[in-house]
Amino acid sequence: MSSTMKFLKPVNVIAAGSMTGTSVLTGSTIDCSGLNTVAVQAVWTGTPNGTLAFQVSNDVGVTWSTVALTPALSNPAGSATNTAGQWANNGFSQCRLIYTNSSSTGTLNVYISGRGN
Numbered sequence: 001m002s003s004t005m006k007f008l009k010p011v012n013v014i015a016a017g018s019m020t021g022t023s024v025l026t027g028s029t030i031d032c033s034g035l036n037t038v039a040v041q042a043v044w045t046g047t048p049n050g051t052l053a054f055q056v057s058n059d060v061g062v063t064w065s066t067v068a069l070t071p072a073l074s075n076p077a078g079s080a081t082n083t084a085g086q087w088a089n090n091g092f093s094q095c096r097l098i099y100t101n102s103s104s105t106g107t108l109n110v111y112i113s114g115r116g117n
Contacts, residue, residue, distance in 0.1 A: 005115065005116060005117055006034045006035060006114075006115065006116035006117070007113075007114070007115050007116075008030070008032075008035060008038075008112070008113050008114040008115070009113060010041075010111045010112070010113040011028070011030060011111065011112050011113065012109060012110070012111055013027035013028040013030065013096065013097060013110050013111065013112050014027045014028075014042075014097065014099065014108055014109060014110040015109060016107050016108075016109060017099065017107065017108040017109070017110075018105075018107065018108075019044065019046065019048040019050065019076070019099065019101045019104075019105055019106040019107065019108050020101060020105045021101060022100070022101055022102065023100075023101045024098060024099070024100050024101070025098065025099040025101075025108060026096065026098045027096045027097040027098065027110050027112070028096065029057075029061055029094050029095075029096045030094065030095050030096060030112050030114075031093065031094060032056070032089055032092060032093065032094060032095040032114060033092075033093040033094075034116040035089050035114035035115060035116040036088065036089055036114075036115065036116050036117055037086055037087070037088060037089065037114055037115055037116075038086065038087045038089055038095055038112060038113075038114040039084065039085075039086045039112070039113045039114060040054055040069060040073070040084060040085055040086070040087070040097060040110065040111070040112050041082065041083070041084040041110070041111045042073065042082060042083050042084070042097070042099075042108065042109070042110045042111075043082040043108070043109045043110075043111075044076055044080060044081070044082070044106045044107060044108045044109070045080045045106050045107045046080060046104065046105050046106025046107060047078050047079060047080070047104040047105065047106060048076040048078075048101055048103075048104050048105060048106035048108075049075075049076055049077055049078055049101070049102045049103045049104050050075060050076050050099055050100050050101040050102050050103075051075050051099070051100045051102070052073045052075055052076070052083070052097060052098075052099050053066045053097065053098050053099075053100075054066065054067055054068075054069050054073065054085075054087060054095065054096075054097050055067070055095065055096050055097070055098060056087075056089075056092035056094065056095045057092065057093065057094040057095075057096075058091070058092050058093050058094070060093075060094070061094055064096070067087060068087075069085030069086060069087050070085055070086060070087070070088075071085050072085060073085050076099075076106065076108075078104065080106065089114075089116075095112065097110050097112065
């Protein structure tokens with residue numbers, strides 16, 4: 001009996017998102033069903049200040065819940081840098097990342113990948 005492991009190659013879910021004013025950037029929804037581990041990387045330029053949140057859903061995106069990544073994502077705090085973390089999927093079917101800007105400006109790119117069994 002052979003099995004095929006499911007992989008999700010890195011997907012750019014927020015591409016060159018403008019981090020300005022009080023903008024909210026919502027990444028593309030990813031089908032994370034069948035993935036045991038989901039990895040997230042956020043890279044930004046400029047001097048933005050804001051909050052990153054990784055969210056999951058089991059009702060086709062009607063309701064979203066924020067879950068923690070390990071390590072926790074660092075939020076943009078006034079300088080260009082990046083952050084990454086991973087999440088152990090316990091059965092959720094969809095995931096996404098959102099960013100809420102509070103001040104200053106920058107450009108955001110977010111990538112999500114994963115693997116299953």
